[in-house]
Amino acid sequence: MEAKFKIDDVLKYISKNIVCGIYKITSLTGCIYIGQGINLKSRLSHYKRLDCKAQRKLYSSFKKYGIENHIFEIVHVLEINNLSKSEIISELNKLEINYIKLYDCFNTKYGLNLTSGGDNKSLSDETKNKIGDSNRGKKRSCEFIRNMSVSRIGKPSWNKGLNMSLEARKNMSISHIGKTQSEESNKKNSESHKGNKNHFFNKNHKPESIKKQREANSKIIIQYSIYGEFIKEHTSITQASIDTNVPRSSIGSCVRLETKKAGGFVWKLKNKLKH
Numbered sequence: 510m511e512a513k514f515k516i517d518d519v520l521k522y523i524s525k526n527i528v529c530g531i532y533k534i535t536s537l538t539g540c541i542y543i544g545q546g547i548n549l550k551s552r553l554s555h556y557k558r559l560d561c562k563a564q565r566k567l568y569s570s571f572k573k574y575g576i577e578n579h580i581f582e583i584v585h586v587l588e589i590n591n592l593s594k595s596e597i598i599s600e601l602n603k604l605e606i607n608y609i610k611l612y613d614c615f616n617t618k619y620g621l622n623l624t625s626g627g628d629n630k631s632l633s634d635e636t637k638n639k640i641g642d643s644n645r646g647k648k649r650s651c652e653f654i655r656n657m658s659v660s661r662i663g664k665p666s667w668n669k670g671l672n673m674s675l676e677a678r679k680n681m682s683i684s685h686i687g688k689t690q691s692e693e694s695n696k697k698n699s700e701s702h703k704g705n706k707n708h709f710f711n712k713n714h715k716p717e718s719i720k721k722q723r724e725a726n727s728k729i730i731i732q733y734s735i736y737g738e739f740i741k742e743h744t745s746i747t748q749a750s751i752d753t754n755v756p757r758s759s760i761g762s763c764v765r766l767e768t769k770k771a772g773g774f775v776w777k778l779k780n781k782l783k784h
Contacts, residue, residue, distance in 0.1 A: 602627030
């Protein structure tokens with residue numbers, strides 16, 4: 510059953526029962542917002558109090574045109590008999606994603622949704638740009654950085670134990686092919702490693718390290734994808750770095766088996782390959 514009224518009419522319509530489902534809000538200009546709620550009466554009551562500042566676009570529309578000038582519709586009522594709470598949430602997430610796609614109200618000119626819905630909280634381009642602009646140029650204090658570091662001591666990395674699928678690895682490898690850094694990025698990277706900023710400042714390589722590095726630099730280097738697929742043969746580490754824009758030091762570390770990969774690729778010395 511579908512209800513299409515002002516917000517007070519909708520609240521009166523659902524006041525006698527707990528209605529669970531998907532709702533649609535349309536502004537005077539035709540902009541659309543799709544949302545979900547286990548208890549739609551409670552959810553819509555928040556809107557009547559303008560308790561929705563986190564939903565930036567929708568809140569701005571309410572403030573500009575007045576909430577009484579928006580159309581509220583219950584587009585899908587979910588029957589929750591014999592369903593657990595987790596099952597209800599899962600079903601609502603699926604429905605919300607589908608209805609957002611149906612009404613094309615995410616990342617579009619007339620869409621009021623800030624995410625793609627459900628558990629998949631993909632941000633719109635506009636939201637990403639605003640977050641980026643607000644953080645650009647910010648410098649964290651030494652105390653803030655130290656506190657962040659301390660708070661992570663003893664905690665495992667968020668991706669520890671997670672295994673990427675072969676498809677994800679392949680896509681990541683492909684996405685790095687042909688990528689180059691801008692002159693500005695190269696300059697900043699260079700400046701950040703000069704003088705006492707360099708972790709190797711006032712230190713010397715061990716003779717055996719120098720020997721290994723020279724051997725690595727003077728040999729033919731083979732470039733593979735992370736799946737072991739042959740990509741290209743390079744005459745030296747320097748040439749490989751020029752061809753792929755992967756730092757020489759990173760390729761060298763991979764060749765010396767200090768790291769498993771560099772720049773999204775696997776690097777090996779040709780004369781050490783088993784035939």
